[in-house]
Amino acid sequence: RRHGETSAIIEMFTPDRGRHAGVVRGGTSRKIAPILQPGAQLDVIWRARLEDHIGSFQVEPVRSRAVVAMADRLMLAGLNTVTALLGFCLPEREPHHRLYVQSEHLLDLLEQTDLWPLAYLRWELSLLDELGYGLALDACAVTGQQHDLAYVSPKSGRAVSRDAAGEWADRLLPLPDILRGIGDGDDYEVAVALNTTGYFLGRHLALDRGHKPLPEARARFVEAFNRRLQTP
Numbered sequence: 126r127r128h129g130e131t132s133a134i135i136e137m138f139t140p141d142r143g144r145h146a147g148v149v150r151g152g153t154s155r156k157i158a159p160i161l162q163p164g165a166q167l168d169v170i171w172r173a174r175l176e177d178h179i180g181s182f183q184v185e186p187v188r189s190r191a192v193v194a195m196a197d198r199l200m201l202a203g204l205n206t207v208t209a210l211l212g213f214c215l216p217e218r219e220p221h222h223r224l225y226v227q228s229e230h231l232l233d234l235l236e237q238t239d240l241w242p243l244a245y246l247r248w249e250l251s252l253l254d255e256l257g258y259g260l261a262l263d264a265c266a267v268t269g270q271q272h273d274l275a276y277v278s279p280k281s282g283r284a285v286s287r288d289a290a291g292e293w294a295d296r297l298l299p300l301p302d303i304l305r306g307i308g309d310g311d312d313y314e315v316a317v318a319l320n321t322t323g324y325f326l327g328r329h330l331a332l333d334r335g336h337k338p339l340p341e342a343r344a345r346f347v348e349a350f351n352r353r354l355q356t357p
Contacts, residue, residue, distance in 0.1 A: 137182070144211065144216070164204045164208060167186060190204060190232055202345050203241060203346050209340035242312060256330065260282045260284075261284065275290065277297060279328075312353065315350075
């Protein structure tokens, strides 16, 4: 975002310092502004007089993903969703190295439009797990059985078998196999799974942020993905 007449404040997701903001001097200039795009990979040096100051970034471009994302509307929506959720969910300066590596790998797949939605779904599961809200989908919460798992409890985030669900089935969330890491699934199965992960993102992460709604970017991505399902 703009800061003063010529500078910009940017947020980086870094491997060892998590989400980290800083000022880029001349960040609105024709030379620097084009490299300060969502999803861009940068080398940065951060300087501040005190550790708790916002400080300033010296930036050097490594690679841009904007051109790749803009070639496909769904991929652009996906890129915006990843960056929006990271900015929304992560506490400032709290390291999340594993999530950083997974996020980098996900954005490197933007050219592979057929694979990306499933990769994104798995990233959402990792995001929930990283922030302490991982789903327990290996066994039924009621019987302990590990077969015929068809639902997820919206309260506990645990799997429920078809038999155990009984008359409560319509109050549970669907559990497609790909949420358990079984098979690759098709786009329809991914869409069903995104509804389930979206529920828990909204319930837990939005609650942690003072009941703020999830970034609209995610809803736009899901909408664009559903439109692709309907295209013959």
